[in-house]
Amino acid sequence: MSLIVLNGITKIFNRGRPDEFTALSDVSLEIEPRGLAVFRGPSGSGKTTLLSIVGCMAKPSAGRVLVKGREVTSLPDRFLTDIRRHTFGFIFQQLHLVRGISALENVILPAYPSGEGLASLRERGVRLLDLLGLAHRADTNVEWLSGGEAQRVAIARALINEPAIVIADEPTAHLDTKLSLDFMAAMERLKAEGKTILFASHDPLVYESTMVDRVLEMRDGRIVAERRAS
Amino acid sequence: MNWIDKQRNIVDFALSSLLRRWRKNLALLCVYTFVVFIVASVVFFAEALKRDACLVLEGAPDVVVQRLIAGRHDLISSGHMEKLARITGVSDVKGRLWAYYFEPSVGANYTMVVTEEAAGRPGTVAIGAGVSRTLLAGQGDLIAFRGHDGAYVSLEVARVFPSSSELVSADLVEISEEDFRALFGLPEGIYTDLTLRVRNPKETVVVADKIRRLLPDTRPILREEILRTYEALFDWRGGIVLAIFAGAALAFIIFAWDKATSLTLEERREIGILKAVGWETSEVIVMKSWEGIVISLTAFLLGLVLAYVHVFFTSGTLFEPVLKGWAVLYPRFQPVPFIDPYQVATLFFLTVVPYTVATVIPSWGAATIDPDTIMRQ
Amino acid sequence: MRLRKSSAFIAFTVINVTGLALLFAHGALERQRQAPVLSEKKIMVERFGLTDLCLFTDARYTRNPAVADRSTPFQDNPLSLDYFPSGSILPPPPHLRAHELDR
Numbered sequence: 001m002s003l004i005v006l007n008g009i010t011k012i013f014n015r016g017r018p019d020e021f022t023a024l025s026d027v028s029l030e031i032e033p034r035g036l037a038v039f040r041g042p043s044g045s046g047k048t049t050l051l052s053i054v055g056c057m058a059k060p061s062a063g064r065v066l067v068k069g070r071e072v073t074s075l076p077d078r079f080l081t082d083i084r085r086h087t088f089g090f091i092f093q094q095l096h097l098v099r100g101i102s103a104l105e106n107v108i109l110p111a112y113p114s115g116e117g118l119a120s121l122r123e124r125g126v127r128l129l130d131l132l133g134l135a136h137r138a139d140t141n142v143e144w145l146s147g148g149e150a151q152r153v154a155i156a157r158a159l160i161n162e163p164a165i166v167i168a169d170e171p172t173a174h175l176d177t178k179l180s181l182d183f184m185a186a187m188e189r190l191k192a193e194g195k196t197i198l199f200a201s202h203d204p205l206v207y208e209s210t211m212v213d214r215v216l217e218m219r220d221g222r223i224v225a226e227r228r229a230s
Numbered sequence: 231m232n233w234i235d236k237q238r239n240i241v242d243f244a245l246s247s248l249l250r251r252w253r254k255n256l257a258l259l260c261v262y263t264f265v266v267f268i269v270a271s272v273v274f275f276a277e278a279l280k281r282d283a284c285l286v287l288e289g290a291p292d293v294v295v296q297r298l299i300a301g302r303h304d305l306i307s308s309g310h311m312e313k314l315a316r317i318t319g320v321s322d323v324k325g326r327l328w329a330y331y332f333e334p335s336v337g338a339n340y341t342m343v344v345t346e347e348a349a350g351r352p353g354t355v356a357i358g359a360g361v362s363r364t365l366l367a368g369q370g371d372l373i374a375f376r377g378h379d380g381a382y383v384s385l386e387v388a389r390v391f392p393s394s395s396e397l398v399s400a401d402l403v404e405i406s407e408e409d410f411r412a413l414f415g416l417p418e419g420i421y422t423d424l425t426l427r428v429r430n431p432k433e434t435v436v437v438a439d440k441i442r443r444l445l446p447d448t449r450p451i452l453r454e455e456i457l458r459t460y461e462a463l464f465d466w467r468g469g470i471v472l473a474i475f476a477g478a479a480l481a482f483i484i485f486a487w488d489k490a491t492s493l494t495l496e497e498r499r500e501i502g503i504l505k506a507v508g509w510e511t512s513e514v515i516v517m518k519s520w521e522g523i524v525i526s527l528t529a530f531l532l533g534l535v536l537a538y539v540h541v542f543f544t545s546g547t548l549f550e551p552v553l554k555g556w557a558v559l560y561p562r563f564q565p566v567p568f569i570d571p572y573q574v575a576t577l578f579f580l581t582v583v584p585y586t587v588a589t590v591i592p593s594w595g596a597a598t599i600d601p602d603t604i605m606r607q
Numbered sequence: 608m609r610l611r612k613s614s615a616f617i618a619f620t621v622i623n624v625t626g627l628a629l630l631f632a633h634g635a636l637e638r639q640r641q642a643p644v645l646s647e648k649k650i651m652v653e654r655f656g657l658t659d660l661c662l663f664t665d666a667r668y669t670r671n672p673a674v675a676d677r678s679t680p681f682q683d684n685p686l687s688l689d690y691f692p693s694g695s696i697l698p699p700p701p702h703l704r705a706h707e708l709d710r
Contacts, residue, residue, distance in 0.1 A: 048605055048606060051605070052602035052605050052606075057506070057600070057601045057602035057605065058600055058601075058602040077510075077511070078510060078512075081508060081509075081510045081601075084508055084601075085508035090506060090507065090605075092506070092604065092605060093605075096499075096502075096503045096506065096604055097503075098500055098503055099250075099496075100246070100249075100250035101246045101250070105243075105246060109243070109504070109507060110507040110508045110509075112236070112239035112240060112242070112243055112509075113236055113239070113240065113508075113509055113510065113513045114236070115232035115233065115235045115236035115239070116235065116239075117235050118235075118238065118239060118242065118611060121239075157507065161508065169605055238611075238613045239613075241612070241613040241616065242611065242612045242613045245612040245613065245615075245616055246612065249612075279660075279662075282645070282660075283660050285645050285649065286645060286648045286649050286652055286660070287652060287657075287658070287659075287660070288649060288652075289649040289650065289651075289652035289653035289657075290652055290653075290656075290657060290658050290673075291656050291658070294658060294673075294674060296674060303674075324656070326656050330667060330670070338664065339664045339665075339670065341661070341664075341670065341671075343655045343656075343657075345654055345655060347654065358661070360661070360664075391651075392647075394644045394647070394648075395644070395647060395648050395651055396661070397648065397660055397661065397662075398648050398651055398652055398657060398660060398661055399648075399651060399661065400661045400664075401661050401664050401670070402655065402661070404655070423674070425656050451658070451673060451674055455673065456658050456659070456673040459659075459672050459673045460660070524616060527620065528619070528620070528623070531620065531623035531624065531626075531627060532623065534627055535623065535626050535627055535630060538627075538630045538631075538634075539630070542630075542633075542634065542637070553662065553663070555663060555665050557663055557664045557665040558664070559664045560663070560664065561661050561662065566637065566638060566641040566644075566645065567633070567634035567637050567638060568634075568638065569631060569634050
């Protein structure tokens with residue numbers, strides 16, 4: 001069974017206004033569990049919008065989204081947030097860490113409202129940082145971290161709620177080659193653990209990697225080509 | 231217990247959030263605490279004085295009858311006494327002798343009162359602690375009073391009233407009727423005003439009405455009216471109290487304004503991140519409420535504690551110059567800590583609630599943004 | 608483990624509330640302790656036939672507001688500067704502000 005099914009998704013921003021524009025038009029897509037898929041295309045092709053709709057962050061203007069067979073487009077925001085929280089982990093292009101608090105606090109931040117005790121949260125957070133080789137920086141404020149360390153904090157934060165799907169938007173945009181390779185190595189481990197991974201990227205280092213199972217070419221809000229690894 | 235853990239996690243983050251801007255928040259907390267401190271001090275002090283006045287003045291005469299001539303208070307004769315005594319329900323009509331005495335050497339005003347007890351010891355006076363302080367006179371000392379004819383009369387201090395009673399007795403000079411009349415040149419049968427008792431308290435108003443009709447040149451003052459006078463003590467319309475309350479209100483409006491307009495880019499970004507990593511709008515608002523509660527509750531509690539210590543341990547040191555005013559003689563007293571829980575509750579709702587609301591409302595708009603906004607930055 | 612921030616806040620609030628409760632308890636004790644002093648003052652008021660507290664001795668009107676002339680609060684205006692602090696704390700008595708003449 002497909003993990004996520006998109007059915008005729010259209011997303012129009014600023015509808016009815018002079019600056020109206022269509023970010024996605026009539027996109028249909030199925031995403032299977034396990035594996036790494038990359039959405040590739042120039043900026044403005046709708047990659048980010050597609051990821052935010054897949055990740056239940058935004059609602060489509062038309063069409064339906066099914067997560068694990070459940071229709072989510074018509075759900076009220078509260079339930080949508082709940083599904084998002086437990087199904088998806090996000091790594092943002094700008095990382096978007098909260099400044100002024102420690103790396104560990106940043107990692108466990110998404111899990112605060114779950115009501116899990118702080119002690120067990122911290123324990124899980126430290127374990128995640130440890131896996132990424134960052135346990136020694138747990139109590140450092142994030143503004144003192146290097147770019148690569150901050151990136152790994154963002155990865156750990158995406159994993160704290162144990163999501164089935166990890167979504168990353170242009171993850172290597174601000175990384176040099178070595179750090180980009182480190183990042184891909186971390187993702188490979190996740191893939192091996194059985195997570196589903198979705199990227200939006202126009203970095204060859206990402207979409208030409210051997211670990212990528214599927215590349216979807218996007219242009220003008222449509223998927224124009226698809227290549228699967230053999 | 232899940233709910234409690236959730237709230238504690240959110241409080242943790244709210245505190246982190248406050249600590250990040252600790253300079254601004256500490257300054258805010260200090261000013262806010264000071265505002266609560268000043269307002270609570272006024273409230274405590276006023277309530278203590280009012281309750282003290284109400285309890286103590288229960289002993290005041292039921293009715294005081296004063297004679298008015300040409301719009302001014304004038305002396306009253308015993309002829310009026312007889313007429314009053316005939317009114318049904320009235321008992322115990324007495325002539326009261328009291329006067330103001332200005333002592334030029336120290337510039338103080340005393341209140342001379344005549345009592346029956348003093349009649350037994352002519353040539354002596356009992357004085358309040360305030361009088362004793364200004365004249366540096368103690369028991370056994372002689373005090374010279376300047377009479378109506380310019381001659382000085384020396385009277386011996388038989389006793390100084392205890393300091394604990396200064397709120398009623400600080401400026402009193404208790405004197406015998408004989409000495410009083412000699413000093414001020416008052417003939418027999420003339421009094422300052424009259425007091426009387428009304429047997430049935432419910433009839434007081436009726437009696438007052440009868441007095442007005444029977445003796446048109448007098449006015450009765452009821453004890454109930456005296457008590458009401460002290461209810462109006464520290465009335466919010468009074469200059470100083472108004473200035474304090476207006477200052478507090480202004481400070482509060484500045485806070486609220488600052489809060490409502492100063493949701494910084496940083497704070498907006500933070501709310502966006504919370505939304506993007508899976509916080510619900512309501513959870514963000516709860517977090518912001520906690521931020522407001524932490525500041526306002528702390529300021530409320532600290533302000534209240536400080537105000538209590540200020541008013542009831544240090545006798546309201548900050549109010550002292552206000553109470554002294556231009557007077558040379560003023561009472562020194564330790565207010566009895568009467569606290570009205572209703573006023574404390576009002577203070578709570580006037581401080582904690584509006585501030586918290588002022589914190590939450592601007593965040594509301596920021597918290598309802600779509601979580602994907604942050605992805606498109 | 609380090610002290611949790613929310614625990615620190617709760618502890619701080621509990622200390623404050625306890626402090627306040629102790630102070631209010633002090634208030635209750637003090638009221639009891641002062642009861643004899645209050646009744647002593649009441650007896651004094653009865654004995655002297657007093658109508659007012661000795662709060663401000665700077666003017667007739669502020670020393671004995673209850674028996675002030677009806678015209679006093681207007682002639683010697685309580686908000687005039689010579690009686691500034693006292694006059695602004697002690698407004699004209701209600702029974703002088705009310706329409707006593709009409710009764």
